[in-house]
Amino acid sequence: MAEPIHTKPGSYYGAFVVIAILTILNISLSFSTNMGAIRPYLHFGIAIVQVATLTVIFMHLRGADGMTWLTALSGLFFVALMFLFIITDFLTRHYAAY
Amino acid sequence: MSSHAASHGHPSVLAHHFDTIEQQRSTMRLGMWMFLVTEALFFGGAFCAYAANRVWYPRDFEAGSSQLNVFIAGINSLLLLTSSLTITLAIHAAQEGKKSKLFWLLTVTILLAVSFLGMKAYEYYSDYEEALVPGLRFDESKFMPATLPSPDAPTINQINPDRVKMFFMFYYIMTGLHVLHMIVGIGVMVWLWLKAYRGEIHEQKFLLIEITSLYWHFVDLVWLFIVPALYLAGIHH
Numbered sequence: 001m002a003e004p005i006h007t008k009p010g011s012y013y014g015a016f017v018v019i020a021i022l023t024i025l026n027i028s029l030s031f032s033t034n035m036g037a038i039r040p041y042l043h044f045g046i047a048i049v050q051v052a053t054l055t056v057i058f059m060h061l062r063g064a065d066g067m068t069w070l071t072a073l074s075g076l077f078f079v080a081l082m083f084l085f086i087i088t089d090f091l092t093r094h095y096a097a098y
Numbered sequence: 099m100s101s102h103a104a105s106h107g108h109p110s111v112l113a114h115h116f117d118t119i120e121q122q123r124s125t126m127r128l129g130m131w132m133f134l135v136t137e138a139l140f141f142g143g144a145f146c147a148y149a150a151n152r153v154w155y156p157r158d159f160e161a162g163s164s165q166l167n168v169f170i171a172g173i174n175s176l177l178l179l180t181s182s183l184t185i186t187l188a189i190h191a192a193q194e195g196k197k198s199k200l201f202w203l204l205t206v207t208i209l210l211a212v213s214f215l216g217m218k219a220y221e222y223y224s225d226y227e228e229a230l231v232p233g234l235r236f237d238e239s240k241f242m243p244a245t246l247p248s249p250d251a252p253t254i255n256q257i258n259p260d261r262v263k264m265f266f267m268f269y270y271i272m273t274g275l276h277v278l279h280m281i282v283g284i285g286v287m288v289w290l291w292l293k294a295y296r297g298e299i300h301e302q303k304f305l306l307i308e309i310t311s312l313y314w315h316f317v318d319l320v321w322l323f324i325v326p327a328l329y330l331a332g333i334h335h
Contacts, residue, residue: 043326075135
């Protein structure tokens with residue numbers, strides 16, 4: 001990462017506003033009764049945008065060095081791997097049939 | 099600072115085993131990121147277990163989620179988000195040597211975090227009052243078909259109160275772990291606050307704030323996923 005941090009405070013306020021608006025939007029959508037099966041995807045999709053904004057701006061991934069990016073992405077990769085194997089196992093047991 | 103470092107003419111914050119202050123700071127940042135990866139895997143395990151059970155019992159989990167207080171969750175989200183902003187601004191205050199501004203930004207951050215915990219405590223109390231605590235006080239009749247808000251729903255007879263209890267156990271364990279992490283974060287911030295009060299955090303020591311802020315943002319990150327997973331799983335009225 002560059003020394004010292006060069007992110008302008010304006011970026012923080014911008015990120016704050018984006019995440020706050022998405023928070024209100026996400027909660028508002030929980031009162032909607034006609035979204036059907038898309039509901040969880042929409043809620044988590046919004047959460048992913050919020051988290052991406054948080055990590056890139058507030059956690060200074062923007063402007064971070066390669067090792068920091070590699071570390072962050074490796075964490076994401078191993079969490080994804082854990083989900084992939086475990087959820088695949090659960091979804092193929094056909095538990096509901098019993 | 100070690101006397102060894104001083105004898106080599108290093109800046110006062112440079113530990114003797116680093117060549118430059120930039121190298122030391124990069125290493126400290128990387129160390130915290132490594133720690134956060136282990137934390138991501140820790141919480142990832144809890145979210146994974148939750149996801150597996152929600153896939154199996156979607157209606158039971160949605161019925162439990164509908165009973166949670168989404169307004170408190172929303173207010174808490176904004177409290178935590180604001181604390182993320184103030185601790186980030188505190189990094190800049192420390193870099194610029196504005197000790198008074200740093201002190202007040204840390205004060206506000208801690209107050210916002212404590213407010214979150216206060217709201218959470220009130221929410222847990224409300225959950226108890228509404229008999230939503232399995233093993234302690236749980237009203238199964240809330241989840242019987244006749245008392246649900248939409249008795250004509252085609253899948254209503256598939257709701258099993260025992261599975262709803264499981265949802266609430268996930269709710270208490272996941273939010274409880276999050277609260278535990280918040281308490282640790284507040285403890286570290288109080289330590290920084292005391293150092294700032296004594297004027298011990300100067301321009302060269304801004305990284306203390308930055309490293310702590312990384313942890314604090316991660317706590318915020320986990321909360322941003324807890325809200326859709328637990329609070330927004332069901333429809334609210």
